[in-house]
Amino acid sequence: MSSYNSNANHPSLHFIHSAKFKTAIFCALLHRPLARDEVTRNALLPGILKRGCAKYPSIQSMRLAAEDLYGSAFDARVVKKGERQVIEFFFEAVPGQKDGNFYKGLEFMGECLLRPLEKDGAFLPEIVDGEKENLRLGIAARINSKAEYARFKCLEKMCEGEPFGIPVDGYAEDLYGLTGESLLEGWKNALAGSVIDFFCIGNLDEAELGAKVREIFSFPRSETAAIPAGEIKAAPGGIKTIKEEADATQGKLCMGLRCGVEPAGRRFYALMLANEIIGGGASSRLFANIREKNSMCYSVSSNLYRFKSIMLIQSGVSSDKLEEAAGMITEEIEKIKSGGISQEDLDNAKTALTKKYRGLQDYPAAALDYYASQAMIGDTDSLEDAVKILGDMSLGDVFDSLKSLAVDTVFLLAGKDQGQEQNGKEAAQ
Numbered sequence: 001m002s003s004y005n006s007n008a009n010h011p012s013l014h015f016i017h018s019a020k021f022k023t024a025i026f027c028a029l030l031h032r033p034l035a036r037d038e039v040t041r042n043a044l045l046p047g048i049l050k051r052g053c054a055k056y057p058s059i060q061s062m063r064l065a066a067e068d069l070y071g072s073a074f075d076a077r078v079v080k081k082g083e084r085q086v087i088e089f090f091f092e093a094v095p096g097q098k099d100g101n102f103y104k105g106l107e108f109m110g111e112c113l114l115r116p117l118e119k120d121g122a123f124l125p126e127i128v129d130g131e132k133e134n135l136r137l138g139i140a141a142r143i144n145s146k147a148e149y150a151r152f153k154c155l156e157k158m159c160e161g162e163p164f165g166i167p168v169d170g171y172a173e174d175l176y177g178l179t180g181e182s183l184l185e186g187w188k189n190a191l192a193g194s195v196i197d198f199f200c201i202g203n204l205d206e207a208e209l210g211a212k213v214r215e216i217f218s219f220p221r222s223e224t225a226a227i228p229a230g231e232i233k234a235a236p237g238g239i240k241t242i243k244e245e246a247d248a249t250q251g252k253l254c255m256g257l258r259c260g261v262e263p264a265g266r267r268f269y270a271l272m273l274a275n276e277i278i279g280g281g282a283s284s285r286l287f288a289n290i291r292e293k294n295s296m297c298y299s300v301s302s303n304l305y306r307f308k309s310i311m312l313i314q315s316g317v318s319s320d321k322l323e324e325a326a327g328m329i330t331e332e333i334e335k336i337k338s339g340g341i342s343q344e345d346l347d348n349a350k351t352a353l354t355k356k357y358r359g360l361q362d363y364p365a366a367a368l369d370y371y372a373s374q375a376m377i378g379d380t381d382s383l384e385d386a387v388k389i390l391g392d393m394s395l396g397d398v399f400d401s402l403k404s405l406a407v408d409t410v411f412l413l414a415g416k417d418q419g420q421e422q423n424g425k426e427a428a429q
Contacts, residue, residue, distance in 0.1 A: 001371050001382070010221065011196035013213055015206050016371055021364045024095040024102055024202025028113065028217075029372060030087040031195040031227045034080065034163040040135075040170025041178055041186045042085055046076035047131040048183065049089075052117040052124075056108075065108055069093055072105045074112070081376055082230035082263075082307025083163035087190065089113060092365075095204055102204070103212050110216040116187065122180030132175045139172045146248050147314060150413045154254035154312065155305075157242050158409035164230060164308050192222045197375060201368045229377075232309045234260055235406035243322075243412040250298065251319035252413040253326055257333070259309040260404025264379040269389045270401035271304065276349035277341055277398070278302050278333065279313055283348045285340070286313070289332055296325045307377070311405065319414040326410050337402045346395055357386050 001016045011028075032042055056062045066072055072093035079086050091109050095102040117124060143149050152167065159165030198213055235258035261271045279286040279302025286300045298316040305312065317325045360366045361383050370383060381389065 001374075010214070011198055011217065013198045013200070013210055014371065014375055015204075015209060016199075016201040016367065017203070017206065018201055018364070018367075019203040020361075021202060022094060023092050023364065024200065024204055025364050025368050026091045026102075026106060026109070027199045027368060027372065028089040028109065029197045029199065030190055031197070031376075032085045032087065032190065033227055034083050034085045034166045034168075036166060036171075036174075038186065039085055039166050039168070040174040041183060042087055042190070043078050043168065043170040044128075044131050044135055044175075044178065044183060045087060045187055045190070046078060046089070047134060048123055048127055049112055049116055049187070050074075050076050051127045051131070053112045054115040054117060055111045057117050069101055069105050069108065072101070074105070074109065078168055080164075080168035081373065082305075084227045084230075084376075085168055095202055102202075106212060106216050113191070114217070114219050116184070118184055121184065123184050125180055128178075128180045128183060132178065135169060136172050136175055139167075139169055143246075146246060146250075146252050146413060147316070149246075150252040150254040150411055151312065151314060153242065153244070153413075154256050154409055154411035155310075157240060157411065158256040158310070159308070162231065162233070192220060193224055195224050195226060197372070199368055199372050199375075201364050201371075230307045232260060232262060234258055234404060235408040239407050240409045241412070242409070243414065245416045246413050248413065248415045251317045251322045251415060253297070253313075253315040253317050253322055253329075254411040254413075255313040255326060255329060255407055256409040256411075257311040257313070257405055258408050259304070259311055259401075261309050261401055263306045263309065264377045266389060266393075266397065267401050268306065269386070270393050270397040272353060273346065273349045273390065273393055274336075274398050274401050274405075275302055275304050275311060276352055277345045278311075278336060280349065281352060283352075285332060285336060285345070286329060290315070290325065290328055294328065296321060296328055300329070306373070322412045322414055326412070330407055333405065333407070337399070337405060339399065341395060341398060343395065346393070346398060350390055350393070353390050354387050357383055357390070
């Protein structure tokens with residue numbers, strides 16, 4: 001990946017040249033701090049900007065413009081990367097058309113971002129009201145998936161008081177104070193003062209791409225402040241345990257663990273292997289011992305939040321066995337930390353992760369997301385580098401990565417017919 005910034009006040013451009021894909025992808029990423037006073041506003045902006053711009057003032061005209069670009073795709077969303085909220089705009093098209101199809105798409109994106117649909121210094125009220133309702137419904141829908149709700153509540157309680165505990169889509173109660181005027185002002189401020197990165201992957205001429213990006217995305221900029229790196233915290237002395245009830249036939253268990261490993265460097269590769277061994281798939285220790293051997297749960301898996309060095313273990317469990325399952329998982333983690341990993345475990349984990357990383361190279365959007373994340377943490381390892389480093393890891397490396405692993409928070413979601421009358425009250429173990 002090549003990166004450059006020809007002007008201190010201009011966004012950086014990162015380019016991954018590849019002749020492997022039929023399409024090219026371009027992303028614009030605006031980095032914002034995860035903060036209560038702007039998270040909901042930022043979550044609304046992608047939906048509003050997709051509804052029209054000065055040149056294409058309706059959804060229908062936007063769609064017709066996209067159709068003229070030979071099936072090109074344009075989308076926008078917000079994502080959480082550690083303790084930053086990223087407003088992401090995405091464009092995909094077939095390069096090499098004789099009429100400059102891809103660069104016409106970049107011009108289309110530029111119209112949407114730089115010349116949004118407004119009237120009298122405000123976004124149109126009917127668009128704002130519609131997107132506020134869409135976001136309100138989306139926030140309310142968190143409870144619909146019990147597993148997703150358990151994940152959300154566990155992280156919220158675990159990271160209470162930390163920016164990471166703020167939901168990326170914001171808060172329903174904050175929607176009422178947002179107006180067309182305040183949203184447009186917020187967007188202009190975000191454009192002017194955010195750290196902005198452009199990422200592109202595809203079979204394009206790098207010099208031509210750079211010239212087009214500078215031409216299309218030329219706009220006034222103010223001094224930008226870098227987003228601070230997410231704080232890597234150690235687990236507290238005690239374990240927070242929260243229990244709630246829900247209308248569900250199956251209980252949900254979610255355990256948040258602090259890892260204490262920085263997101264860049266060899267120790268994180270070792271931690272990825274450890275996570276794969278713990279709960280990464282059908283050959284993992286939790287699946288083999290908690291689900292298969294002891295029949296304690298219906299499902300169990302673990303995953304990592306790289307930017308915050310958090311491991312999350314999720315399991316579907318009978319409501320009357322939630323506490324027992326949490327205890328067994330904690331015991332299994334301690335056995336693993338104390339040397340309970342074989343060379344066969346490590347080899348299986350290497351095979352699984354190597355397959356995953358090589359698979360990323362087959363999908364341009366996945367590869368682009370990988371390199372964008374790498375840039376955010378200042379890591380220069382390519383996908384090929386990652387595969388090599390994983391292959392070089394030893395059992396000693398894996399055990400070293402687990403030294404600080406400790407349970408921080410346990411969230412139990414029980415069915416009402418079997419759960420105790422806790423109603424979400426917190427208890428300390």
